[in-house]
Amino acid sequence: MADGTQGRQVEERWLDTGSGPGRVVQVYVYPADPVETARRALKVHLENCAECAPDSWCPVSDRLYAAYRGERGPAS
Numbered sequence: 001m002a003d004g005t006q007g008r009q010v011e012e013r014w015l016d017t018g019s020g021p022g023r024v025v026q027v028y029v030y031p032a033d034p035v036e037t038a039r040r041a042l043k044v045h046l047e048n049c050a051e052c053a054p055d056s057w058c059p060v061s062d063r064l065y066a067a068y069r070g071e072r073g074p075a076s
């Protein structure tokens, strides 16, 4: 399922609620892998974007692809 949760890890973190005692919450974290994260984001986008076609990507895909390639992408 392409729900964006692949590869997640569950980590417990302390949440300071600001008043009263804090508490421990479970959060989803992803391994520190920007390329994999960008690749996944691009894949999810392409599967859900109405403007993207296999031979015609929208500007969002261009930026996601640039991120995947380790580039900064268009400045907009």
Ligand SMILES: [Zn+2]
Pocket: 045, 046, 049, 050, 051, 052, 057, 058, 059, 060, 061
């Ligand atoms: Zn798109």
